[in-house]
Amino acid sequence: MPLTRLVVQQFRNIKACDIQLSTGFNFIIGPNGSGKTSLLEAIYMLGHGRSFKSSLTSRVIQNECPELFIHGRFLNSDQFELPIGINKQRNGSTEVKIGGQSGQKLAQLAQVLPLQLIHPEGFDLLTDGPKHRRAFIDWGVFHSEVGFYEAWGRFKRLNKQRNALLKNALGYREMQYWDRQLAQLAEQIDSWRRAYVAQMQPLAEEMCQAFLPEFEIKLGYYRGWDKDTSYDALLEKNFERDQSLGYTFSGPNKADLRIKVNNTPVEDVLSRGQLKLMMCALRLAQGQHLAQLTGKQSIYLIDDFASELDSQRRKRLADYLKQTKAQVFVSSITESQVVDMIDENGKMFHVEHGTIEQG
Ligand SMILES: Nc1ncnc2c1ncn2[C@@H]1O[C@H](COP(=O)(O)OP(=O)(O)OP(=O)(O)O)[C@@H](O)[C@H]1O
Ligand SMILES: [Mg+2]
Incomplete structure (x- = not known):
């Protein structure tokens, strides 16, 4: 079930971002250390209640800030837009809100946002x-x-x-x-x-x-x-x-x-x-x-899309992802590495020092 809007506050180096998303491809482009993985990590946290990089919430909350917020809107199976959000504080407390109702469980986030994460450390699926x-x-x-x-x-x-x-x-x-x-x-x-x-x-x-x-x-x-x-x-x-x-x-x-x-x-x-x-x-x-x-579409998060892949393999992966018609977030250092995926529905976001701009 795709996200249509994403607001991230005080999450790693992202002070505040508010972006309208494509229900198809979203490209996150920026240099090393700019905040690309952090943006994907924030989406993952919205769907899982935890990070895929750090088990300690205190590492994820922006330095010197007391809490983080990730919220947004998603399309449910009837194509209605509903709000969804998570707030985590340094003292360990977590609050989850879905469809305007607070006190929801983390498992309910996962039900609403099935995510598939593909990232450079993800080989552990095969080798660990x-x-x-x-x-x-x-x-x-x-x-x-x-x-x-x-x-x-x-x-x-x-x-x-x-x-x-x-x-x-x-x-x-x-x-x-x-x-x-x-x-x-x-x-x-x-x-x-x-x-x-x-x-x-x-x-x-x-x-x-x-x-x-x-x-x-x-x-x-x-x-x-x-x-x-x-x-x-x-x-x-x-x-x-x-x-x-x-x-x-x-x-x-x-x-x-x-x-x-x-x-x-x-x-x-x-x-x-x-x-x-x-x-x-x-x-x-x-x-x-x-x-x-079940008719439920997953959201694909692909961090550092180009790493390890030659252009022919990148194209093959891009073609399969397009066929799924799912929402996809792809991070990459340059636009040229994702050129095979760009179509009229896609949106491009540029990241620099934790600031995310569309265009
Ligand atoms: N809790 C935090 N508060 C503030 N900044 C942080 C925090 N945790 C990490 N950072 C910084 O956030 C920045 C963004 O890192 P991120 O991993 O998102 O970069 P990236 O764009 O994915 O880079 P790369 O291309 O190297 O993978 C880094 O400079 C990192 O030092
Ligand atoms: Mg990264």
Whole structure:
């Protein structure tokens, strides 16, 4: 659901900006350190309630300012414009307002503004541990299964309680009551994730193939424990091992999206440019799958579009992004790097020392 207006105040080096946006392409152009990533980070915070760069709010709030504001207007599914906003203070308090109603939850921001972020540090989706790929799966499940957010939160809380209990339990019987509840949640979460991966996998593999035709790319879902054992039985079987470790070793908190290129782990095969293309393919596929499933269009945030890509690959990515008809924010140092994307609906913004001007 696209943003039509964006107001950012006291966010990193952006003192105050108020811009009318295109529902198609928005180009953010400026030299190093001008505030391009900061503007994308502000949009991300409006959709997620947190930054993708810093976990500490105090780093994001403009130096010497007590708070930050990000607000704007978005088009809902009936094409009505509604206000949306977040305010964060140095003391840690956060306020979220959607459609004029205050006291909203961060998860509601995410429901309203599904975002796909493509940025230079985003390779961790492919090269780091399963945490990032689990988050990738869960983004899709969150948007397609209403009960997921609550169930996953409960699972994490129960799992923590179980780990605390494990340390002092004299025998498995003491765990049984908790484990039954935990197992029910684990099986439910697994079945949602499995169904989601199975649904989006053909589109994701097709998109990867289109971006990297020279490779055979296969995705596979791992649920976090072996496929032939129920979670209930697994918890009982592993009780002694878990107890000696001090935590529950296997489970949905170990789930992963396994990606193989020519039957070899991606990071051993792909160059940096190819990794970037693959990350783009996965994010685009996920956004498009959601649009097909629910009619909800994602907003694509692409930081430092040109880095790692040659002109032919840039053009291919630009063509795919245009086909989506989604709202896209693209940052780049020069206009010439985004020339393939410019059309009559696009808007150009120039950034200098945290000041953003259209034109
Ligand atoms: N809390 C803050 N308050 C004020 N300024 C900040 C704060 N945090 C970061 N900055 C500054 O904001 C500026 C903008 O950084 P940003 O990462 O947005 O630049 P950029 O345009 O993306 O540059 P590049 O092309 O190098 O990626 C930097 O000069 C940075 O030092
Ligand atoms: Mg930057």
